[in-house]
Amino acid sequence: MAAVINKIFRRKKAIPLACSVSIENEPGHVHTSACFIDIQPLSVVELFQSQGCVSCPPAVPKILESTTDHNLLLLSYDVTYFDHLGWTDTFGDGKWDKRQKDYVRKWGRTSIFTPQVVVDGVADGTGSGNGEVNEIVAGARESRKQMPWHIVVDTNDTELRIDSDGMEAGTFDICLISYDPNYQVVKIGKGPNKGKKVPHRNLVKDVIKIGEWTGGNLTVPLPDRSQMIATGLQTVAVVQGGMGGPIVAAQKL
Numbered sequence: 001m002a003a004v005i006n007k008i009f010r011r012k013k014a015i016p017l018a019c020s021v022s023i024e025n026e027p028g029h030v031h032t033s034a035c036f037i038d039i040q041p042l043s044v045v046e047l048f049q050s051q052g053c054v055s056c057p058p059a060v061p062k063i064l065e066s067t068t069d070h071n072l073l074l075l076s077y078d079v080t081y082f083d084h085l086g087w088t089d090t091f092g093d094g095k096w097d098k099r100q101k102d103y104v105r106k107w108g109r110t111s112i113f114t115p116q117v118v119v120d121g122v123a124d125g126t127g128s129g130n131g132e133v134n135e136i137v138a139g140a141r142e143s144r145k146q147m148p149w150h151i152v153v154d155t156n157d158t159e160l161r162i163d164s165d166g167m168e169a170g171t172f173d174i175c176l177i178s179y180d181p182n183y184q185v186v187k188i189g190k191g192p193n194k195g196k197k198v199p200h201r202n203l204v205k206d207v208i209k210i211g212e213w214t215g216g217n218l219t220v221p222l223p224d225r226s227q228m229i230a231t232g233l234q235t236v237a238v239v240q241g242g243m244g245g246p247i248v249a250a251q252k253l
Contacts, residue, residue, distance in 0.1 A: 040071040040141075041071075041144070041249070041250075042071060042072070042073055042236075042250045042251065042252070043071060043072050043073070043119055043120050043137055043140060043141065043250070044072075044073050044075060044119070044120055044121075044236070044238060044247050044250045045067050045072050045073065045074045045075065045117060045118075045119050045133070045136075045137070046075050046076075046077065046099075046117070046118040046119075046121075047060070047063055047067075047074060047075070047076045047077065047115060047116070047117055047127070048077050048079055048096065048099075048100045048112075048114055048115065048116040048118070049076060049077070049078060049079070049114050049115045049198070049200075050078060050079050050080075050081070050082040050089055050092065050114050051078065051082075051087060051089045051090065051091075051092075051186055051188055051193065051198050052082030052083060052085045052086075052087050052089060052188075052191050052192065052193060053082050053114040053115070053193075054192050054193060055113075055114065055115060055126070055128070056114060056115050056193075056198055057188075057193055057196040057197065057198050058128070059115050059126065059127065059128035060115055060198060060199055060200075061199055062127070062128060062133075063115060063117060063127045063128070063133060064199060064201050066127065066133035066134065067133060072137065073202070073236055073250065073252065074201060074202050075177060075179055075202055075204050075236075076179075076200055076201060076202050076203050076204060077093075077096035077099060077100065077203075077204050078090075078091040078092045078093065078096060078200070078203070079092060079096050079097045079100060079114060080092035080093065080094055080096075080097055081097055081112075082114075082191075085191045085192055086190045086191035086192070087188055087189065087190040087191030087193065087194070090186055091186075091200065091203055095207075096204070099207075099243075099244075100112055100116065102243040102244030103118055103121065103124070103244045104244075105244060106243075106244030106245065107244075113126065115127060115128065117132075117133060117136055119136045119137050119139070119140035120140040120141075120143070120144060120246060120247045120248075121240060121241070121244070121245055121246040121247040122139075122140050122143045122144075122246045122247075123136045123137075123139035123140040123143065124136060143246070144248070147166075147248065148166070149164060149165050149166025149167075149169055149215075150164060150165055150166070151163070151164040151166065151169075151239065151248055151249045152164070152249070153237060153239060153249040153250070153251040154251060155222065155237055155251055155253050157222070158221065158222055159219055159220060159221050159222055160174065160210070160211075160219070160220045160221075160222055160237055160251075161217070161218070161219045161220075162174075162213050162217060162218045162219075162220075162239065162249070163217050164213075164215065164216060164217065166215050166216070167215045167216050168214075168215050169213070169214060169215040170214065170215075170241065171212055171213075171214050171241075171242065172212065172213045172214070172239050172240060172241050172242070172245070172248065173209050173211075173212060173239070173240050173241075173242055173245075174209065174210050174211040174212060174213055174220055174237065174238075174239055175207055175208060175209050175210065175237070175238050175239075175240060176207070176208050176210055176222075176223075176235050176236075176237055176253070177204055177206070177207050177235065177236050177237075177238060178204070178205050178206045178207075178208075178228060178233045178234070178235045179202045179203060179204045179205060179233060179234055179235075179236070180202065180203045180205060180232070180233055180234075181201070181202055181232075181233075181234050182201075182232070183199065183200070183201050184199070184200045184201075184203070185197050185198070185199050185200070186198050186200065202234075205233060208223075210222070210223065213239055222253075225253070234252070234253075235252070235253040236250055236251065236252050236253065237250065237251050237252075237253060238250045
């Protein structure tokens, strides 16, 4: 398996293209250059935002537009520390305040800001400048390439499997992050953003830890997700180096 993983992650040639059209839906489909897409390891883009932050209404739409690539998964977290300005964030949760602060502490910083874009837990910025999200993503991918080992995550309906050539990788949390994939716009009724609209996509609803990985190959049973699926929520599995640590692998369920 290690040889297979090395082959996947150490290609000298460009990453191959895959057709984005389902043959089941279009059995007579003829491949053209327009239907092929690049396939790269999924990068998790975490957006910390607030409906009470004056910088968010102009910046968030640009960030959402910059994270539609199929190799990226945007996860949005509304924080609560602007609520004292007169408007209580309708999606705010103190758990997301803590998640953002965990990153800041891990990096040895003393201040936080919104909007903040964190990619794979290793690179960040406001994401508001032209091309800034792409730069953050590029920095995170370069960091991932520098890892001394490689990891692949796969899932089915009942279990999650990790394959890796890293036998002593340290301790990483295996977490399931559930999110609402719907695009939602909230019009602010009070506070400094009164009358403005703030868009949201992929709002995170819960993060649960289902196991730990310390290296090598591992299979972990998945919890019953039937009730959650009925709500329309989607889920991504991430392998992350503890609170505020790097996300070394991610796989949509």
